[in-house]
Amino acid sequence: MNLSTIFGILFGLSIVAVVIAFTAIDALAFLNLPGLIIVLGGTLAATLVSYPFREFGRLFKLLGIVLYDNHVDAQGQVDEIEQLARKWFRDDIRGVENDLQSINNTFLKTGVQLVIDKTPLADVIDLLHWRITRLRAQEQAEAQMFVSMATYAPAFGMLGTLIGLINMLSIMDNRNFSEIGFHLAIALVTTFYGLLLANLIFKPVATKLERRTEKRVMLMTMVMEGITLMSQRRTPSFIKATLESFIAQHEDELHQPLELDELDEPNMRSARMVQNADRELQHRVEPTDNR
Template sequence: MNPSTLIGILASVVLLGVVLFFSAENPSQFIDLPGLGIVLIGTLAATFISYPLKEVMRIFGLIGTVMRNERMYAQKDIEELVSISKIWMSGDIQKVEKALEKVSNPFLKTGVQLIIDMTPEQDIIDLLQWRISKLRAKEHAEAQLFRTMAGYAPAFGMIGTLIGLVNLMFMLGDGDMTAIGQQMSLALMTTFYGILLANLVFKPIAVKLERRTEERVALMNMVMQGLSMMSQKRRPAFMRETLKTFMADYEDELNDGNNGEAVSELRP
């Protein structure tokens, strides 16, 4: 499991434990299954209306992606690029094709194959940039799905609260203050559930997916830079140092902008 995700889950459990067992006289008061059902089912219903079925069905897979501790094989890609570049410099195309069979990164493999096919450098760059843009758009839409759900959850929490208040109005004539107080607390629980799900589940998943996309795009840009140098037949040693500097500069920028959080590793 991703360490930061695990820490977040544990912190959430601790937070809820404090709320339930230290801030309430009766922890069971925070359990309102009808209210939770209104928020969850309402949020899912609105999401199904907003998105095609195939996109909504990817929710569980995306949650699994956030939970996994994926790795970015930047160093491996650099070494494979440098190794293939050395063979390419020697002019032995058959050895290049044989080495290419061992490459696991499809983005890198596509670029090298285009170079072997003597495709002009600018055409290679244009194609790879198109693939990067396509990936960025696809994964932005995935993150936006959870941001949309984060907007729906509090709204359906308010709907549940309004339903509870309507029930409360019918009880005012009886003058039973205990029953009125219980109905008021239950009415507010749906708002609690909506805000909790939005800010502790949906929004964090969206941010995590966006961060993952940034890292994947950075790696793809690094590979594209290496392929450009390979197409120009730049020296492999120069290529290695340039790509290492590229990734180091990117990590520094990420750390400066995100309070020193390290870059996770994952494969584009």
């Protein structure tokens, strides 16, 4: 479970509940089923109009992704690449193919298989780069769906407010003052629901999905660099040092989202990591002072 997401939602709802409990004369007035139906139903309907049904059907799956912690073991991927590189460096192609059977990372398996098939390196990089770009575009579109819902929810909250006010004015015209409170509650509570859902659920979920995408793109880029170095017959220790240098900068990169033009120039990123790895390896093999 992703504890930060669950704790954040519960903490936000708790703050709202405490404020209502201490300030409202009748706390139950904030529980209004018709108002909630207007906001939720209208938001889902507008989202269904805006996006294909296939994408809309992934809505609850995306919520599950946010609620459950899908941790990716970057160091584990480095170890897998190093193991493959050792066998590849020894020309043990059969051993590499056998190891690929137990690897779950399809991105890594595809890249290494292309290298085994002696595909030109430029074509391998182009294919892997295309898959990274496609994944990023797809997942950004999924996050955008929640951004749209965050826009629709307050709008339907205002719609519920207008409905409640119109009904209230009709009641006043008929001098049926006993129902004014009910319709006035719908008028105001729907706006409350719209703002709460937009800012506590939909926008945070969109942000969470965007951060997840950035992390996945960074890890896939790291794997692509490892495959590139394998194809260039670099030593396993060099490959591991390079990828560990990548991991060391991983958190900083996440705070500075990867731009698409950076993906268009993988050699520049590779050159920076290779320089870092060279320095690290030189430090490791530096001879001790003569005694």
